[in-house]
Amino acid sequence: MSPTIYGNIKMAVSSLQTTKMRSFLTMLGIIIGVISVVTVVSIGEGIKQQVSQEINQLGRDMITIRPGDGIERGNGTGDTVKLFYGTAITGSLADTDVALVQKTAGVRYAVPVALVNGPIKVDDKTIGNPLVLATTEQMNGLLDEPVEYGEFFVQDDLADQPNVAIIGHNLADKLFGQRVPLGGSFEYLGQTFFVRGIMKKFDTTPLSVSTDFNDAILIPYSTAQALTNNNTQLYEILAKPQDSRQLDQTIAGVTGSLKAAHNGQQRFSVLRQDESLKVTNRILDLMTKMIAGVAAISLLVGGIGIMNVMLVSVAERTHEIGLRKALGASNRQVLAQFVTEASVLSLLGGIIGVIVSLILNFILRVSTPLTPVISWEAIVISVGASFIVGVIFGTAPALKAARKDPIEALRSH
């Protein structure tokens, strides 16, 4: 049969060319299906990569301790996820816990992070809800020297000038309209703060679990305590082990000593970066699968469209079928011709879909903060699926064509 495959494809293309509009409308279902599958998967893949990049930047060995049990460990089948954990629950961690973590064997840094509320004023500009984090100088080491311009505050200097701040990359521009506003000042909680340093740009993602340091203002912990009359609420404790290979032991040690201090109750969560990566990935996977499933229905609908058009085509070309049979085409050869036509139709739809989604990908990259990553797997699978859809839905009409009685087919015009 192989010598006729080329001829079948040629016939299919020329037959599609004569019914361009109809063929295009038929392909539309497949095209939309492929576009949605490829685009959704590549957006999901892009966010995953961004999250893992971000986590690599902060260090894979970073340990986050938050109040409340954000992640409940299920029994074996996987973790259940509470979205927005930690934000509402505060208060179960105290300053003493920071010291406790610091003292735990194997811990190199233990940094308290507290959220302080209040608007910021620069000249006549006001930011109503800034992310102000109170922390200690150890943050410098924990974030692996994040300051690009200026320097991090040092505890010893704070006696002279307690109101200093390190600001995030994005905030520098937002507040002062310049990239390096060193020595600039802003009003916060009735005090004047001076900018001592500007942090480098961190890779962040829209779906990140971690704090976005690009928009943060870091102020000394002691200053914040003085400003709020020792009423600072700890948001989290960030820690890093001395040896990143000892991460598991360190986490166990931290958990143990905190638990002992809280009378055996575990009202906190010890999170590791790869765990939060896992959580993000799980959410993304779920979303991607759901949307891709919906898109797959579109492929199915497209297949039904192909079947419909092929039935029309077979009916229209009854005479041609009769003639081909008179000339010696076997049922199988007629079948092959029409299955080829349906497959070419759907495969073409798949390819057009891929091309459009590549263009869409580029547009998303340029015009949104998303950086979708083209997943070749998704492309191959969706094009393959559309081809298979064509074969499956093309078979019934093709069988109808193949089974036509030659003389009756030849008589019809």
Added chain:
Amino acid sequence: MSLIKLTDVSKLYGFGDATTLALDEVSLKIEQNEFVAIMGPSGCGKSTLMNVIGLLDRPTHGKYLLSERSVARLTQSRRAKIRRDTIGFIFQSYNLLPRLTVLENVALPLAYRGMLPGKRTRLAMEMLEKVGMADRSYFYPPQLSGGQVQRVAIARALINDPRLIIADEPTGNLDSASSRLVMELLSEIHKAGNTILFVTHNPELTRYASRVVYMHDGSVIQDELTKVGEVALTALRQMYSIPEKTAEDDLAGISALMQAVPQKDLDKKPAAKKARKPRKKAVRSKQTYKPTASKARGK
């Protein structure tokens, strides 16, 4: 050893009251290398006979031996293979695929044989040269004249070197010059050793045939061997005995029209209509469906 041997072949269409008998116990033998013209009025079963012989249709009753082998029990795909390898079809309406070039049309039966494209093109080109259409090989059928298209169709019928060529009114849509060209071509093919069956309404064209078969109402009524180059006797009579139209004929035409008008009194049907009735054959079956009808036919 005859190429085609039909024994009491009948073909019925439809069911019940609507049954029509297209072939009525036709027995026919055609030998290798005959050039047979089949004549007869429209609806006499010529095309049905061609379709049965060409394995496009199955007879309802009777035996058909092609090359001494019965074809009754052949599967569809087997029949397709025999059509492909031993029978070439030429149609009145040419039946070329309009979206394929002339060359591709001619090569189509080779493709169904599984031949590689290169060889296909070469053989098709040779065949087009034989019918004098090589210079039009990359044209599409709608760009050619009727005579040219029919020559391409002949090339297609010949491409698989068939033993039998069946042409159903090959010149029916052609002017006389093109008709002659096409018939000359068929005659050449015949000289090369092929068996040709062709249907025609034109008595002149029986000149090319070596044998003329006349059909009427599904039966073969006359079968005569003729010399090539001479118009067959029966055909000749048909040609030269067409009576001139008289005043009577005009009247007959009018009365025929009158008969078509619904009659109030059913008993007073004109006699002419009664006489014609047996011609519309119902099933002449063993179940004695209409005994009066068969009696009227004199059987």
